[in-house]
Amino acid sequence: MTRLLPYVHPHVEQTLRHKDQLFQLARLHKGPIHLIFPDIFRENIAYFKAVFAELELQARIYYAHKTNKSKVFVKQALKSGISIDVASLGELTTALACGFTGTRIGCTGAKNRDFLITALHHQCLISLDSLFELQEILKLLDLCALPQARLLIRVSDPQTRDRSLILKGSRFGIPHAQVPIVCELIQTDSRLVLEGFHFHNYEPAEAKAGFVDDMLTLIEDAYTMGLSPHVINIGGGLRTPWLADYRQWSEFIDALAVALKERKPTGTWRNYSYGLFVNERGFIAGQDKMLGEFVTTAPAEVLRDILLDQSLRDRSLADILRENMFEIMLEPGSSIFAHCGISFLRVLGVKNADDAENLLLLDGNTYNLSVFMREQLMDPLLISATESAPQPYGAYLAGNLCKEGDMLLKRKVPFTQVPQAGDLICFVNTAAYTSDFEDASPHQHPLGKKFVVDMRQGAPSFYDEEVYSPYYL
Ligand SMILES: Cc1ncc(COP(=O)(O)O)c(C=O)c1O
Incomplete structure (x- = not known):
């Protein structure tokens, strides 16, 4: 075993x-x-902050509240000086009750009217999930007689220049093709303030660097329309090494593969195969995906790799962000709770x-x-x-x-x-x-x-x- x-x-x-x-x-x-x-949470926050400080970037960390319900972490986040990402009226209410003000609250996901009304009154940053949501926000600004809405456009299918990467789109956010329509609508109403663009997915660092590059292009396009976005929210999706010794992981996969192939006991409940299978040629398939389930690089290192990527533009993404005084936003969930x-x-x-x-x-x-x-x-x-x-x-x-x-x-x-x-x-x-x-x-x-x-x-x-x-x- x-x-x-x-x-x-x-x-x-x-x-x-x-x-x-x-x-x-x-x-x-x-x-x-x-x-x-909470002390480990504080330590994890410090790792991310250190990367941003080292690269001299203007950055905001919005930890994903949904990851754990405890108010203890909400209060620790407040004390550690970071912001919070909320995905429901309940989470927003908790954040406010613990002392957060709207300037340090981001709202993501599907939002009902009560959630939007409270978020708008508190001037929270709203990451748009759809064109429909933008129309709702316009109605609510009228209904509540509010002066402005701070917005990000969440892109459901960010693109990379490397066409060999096969990437999954998300059901959340707005498809690339609709971004110009949304920007035009924002441009026509001065109450709508586009602060930037947002993506969230579980793709590896190389792909994420490509998405940051894509967001830079979207910012450039938005500028040509008279808008002035300056924030790139790279979401969460940074994984954490959870095993003491990663070699045990490949040993486990090898043993499972041999057992499946030789039809021997697998040491798993009712021969559960964790996604491995014997293909039509009698070989074991699915190992690569399973190997990728555990990682060896710490999330702060992955963040640094993304920001130091030089392969896409003539200098590193961090340099470009710094020179243009753009802000980077991170929404860590599992990594900040590691x-x-x-x-x-x-x-x-x-x-x-x-x-x-x-x-x-x-x-x-x-x-x-x-x-x-x-x-x-x-x-x-x-x-x-x-x-x-x-x-x-x-x-x-x-x-x-x-x-x-x-x-x-x-x-x-x-x-x-x-x-x-x-x-x-x-x-x-x-x-x-x-x-x-x-x-x-x-x-x-x-x-x-x-x-x-x-x-x-x-x-x-x-x-x-x-x-x-x-x-x-
Ligand atoms: C919009 C958004 N941001 C951030 C996160 C946190 O992601 P992770 O736990 O992978 O860091 C989630 C998780 O579902 C999310 O939906």
Whole structure:
């Protein structure tokens, strides 16, 4: 069984050594327990800021609030001096309640009228999702008698000069072909202020550099129409290295490929293949895509690579942005939340499946940790209440729902001792899109509860999420 050990941030490692306190916290809530680390969030913000400072760029970081619901991160973002990207009226209200003002709030995604009305009143920066939305904004400016709307045009299908790159368009934003129509409409109404252009996707750095180049061309075109946009929002989509040793990842893929080809046990639930398949010629396909699921370069490095790209214009994109006094905007979600959370589920006990495989029954389910988690491959860690003799033990993690598909991971997890009832299983790196993204209570099971780990005094101090503030100890 291949190990896929997660990278464990030193603050997390230190926290996990306080086993007694972890079990005490587990007594405070029946359901899943999530620990969140605002100090790691602050550190991740600093990495991005350092790149912008090094390249002497005017930059704004709008962290994607949707990634984690906690107000703790909203407050930490406020204190760290960055901005916030909200995708609903609820998120906007939270941002305002935590102290953000409209000048530091960006609004993205599909927006209903209530969301738009509040965003317009607070002068938030609105990233246009459609021509229809622009028409809505015009109606609302009249209806609310407001003087202006600050806008970005989100482009759904940014282009690159390199035609060999096959890129997927997004369902969000406005197709390239409609951008001139939108610009014309903006140009005819002085209340509409076009600040810049926006894209968000998961393409690699080379493609993203190409998209920045495309946005520069759109800015040039807009200038010829009398508009003066000066912002390029490159969205999020920067991935993070999550494994301690990337080599384990290729070992895992190789072992899975051999097992599939030789029709041997795959070590995955009901032979789940994570996208690998034996093609018509009998070869394994899908490895490249799977290999690309984990990356080795830190997000701040990728950001620097994008901005230092020299292949598209006569000098680097950073130089061009600086010389023209253009601003760069970043909307990080998963990258800014990297390593900022861990989650615990209690062990109910162990049993065997019909094929004699071990099942570790957990008091939590796929909704508590989101569907995103099921595709995750890192080994969770066993926090045992009592020491027992070492014994290699592999098990599938089954949730507490009356639902066949409620398996927390689709891969057999290797443990060095047999987990016991009352032990905790710790999932690492759960702050982004995992710990509270889809939390629901099927069968009336309890939702998860978040506690804060504050590391400002060198050792972990635990707080209730509602009580913690980064502004005071
Ligand atoms: C518009 C927008 N910006 C930024 C993000 C954050 O993306 P990521 O988590 O990949 O950094 C998202 C995520 O869905 C998004 O929709």
